[in-house]
Amino acid sequence: MGNCEILSSGDKIKLIRKKYGLRQDDIVGEEVTRNLISQIEHNKAKLTRSTAEIIIKNLNEIAKKNDFSIDVTADYLLEDEESQANSILEDYVDNLKNLLVYKEDTFFAELKKAEEFLIHWDIREKKIEIYELAGDYFYIQNDLEKSVLYYEKAFDLLDKTSYSKALLSILRKLSLMYLNSLKYDRCIECCNFALNHFKDMPEDYVKIFMYNSALCYYYMKYYEKALEIIDKLEPLVKNNTSKLIDVLNNKACCFDSLNKLDKAANVYLNVLELLENIDADSSKHLLILSNAIDIYIKLNERSNVVKYFNMLLNKLPNVDQNSLYLSSAYFYLYKAFKYFNNLNEAEEYLIKSLEFSKKNKQYPFQERAISNLADLYISSNNFERLEDINDEAIFLSNINKKPCTSIFYKLLKFFNKNNKPNNIDNILNFLIKFKQ
Structure with missing residues (x-):
């Protein structure tokens, strides 16, 4: 600088x-x-x-x-002095853009300098640019809390009364961050604000806000509300195969959760046909095949479980090994192996799912893997591994700032049944301290 x-x-x-x-x-x-x-x-x-x-x-x-x-x-x-300040802030913006992809602390150091400068020169337009870049950086670093913080700072400075590309950009990013950080109410509020206030916004943004909103309703277990939005969204994305697959997958998941398994299976058959028209090594194959396996396990259609299980195993080596869908792929391979009563392979893939979700900070998937490992080790009376599971649950609770209650209940019940007072005391002491 x-x-x-x-x-x-x-x-x-x-x-x-x-x-x-x-x-x-x-x-x-x-x-x-x-x-x-x-x-x-x-x-x-x-x-x-x-x-x-x-x-x-x-x-x-x-x-x-x-x-x-x-x-x-x-x-x-x-x-004049304000023009000089603008020029200096433009340099900060250019530098931050260039440093955006670096994992070192260079971006953060430059951001701190820019923020110190902004204390004395409160130029709103430049503040918005700098805060949005900071949100982008922390999103890339997978620090969702800080990403949300800076996007919210940018949003607070924007004019909310008129349509602008800057406002839509921040709303889109905020909705995604709220979704990823499990703040579903905030995400829906953000999406509804955009959809209700800007009637003439580009259709691509309409689709994004509708899709994010439907996902949130699904995660909040308002499946009928999610389906209502999906029915309106589906015609808008019919000419975009990749987006249509995402929307239909959400639809099938809603049917699954409503226990309309035959409807879910039919949707997946449709999606699997669409998949043939996109890249054979696309990561989306992992997601759809994983979900199809789950549906057919629930329907107890072994031949279809075998069919899609083999397809998923064959896809694994050829897809991007950093794909975030891998944690789900490993998890549903675990479920398939368990369905086939191959518990050793089941455990192996469940551990892979846990390790991958930990590495990529996919906390809901991490909790799901820990919970299912607890079930595996409880069924086999594996006390040693259950102590490891207890440590994993404590670690995740501290990161999420929320206790993994259902996992601890499983462990307490098991340790109580097997007369392990020390293990019970350790869990209770952790939960008491956590509440304080």
């Missing part, structure tokens, strides 16, 4: 004189009085363009006589 000092016109003239060893009399010439220069330098009089041009003309004449050059202009002398 270059010079961040803000100078008045008088300060600039004073510094130029000192740089070249000049007196006030030297730069005034016959057109300007020394008294006026003195007042400008003491910030008691405003520099006009005509005066600035006279000063530059006189400086150039002095430079020519004394065989040196000057690199200042009348525009430089006239640039």
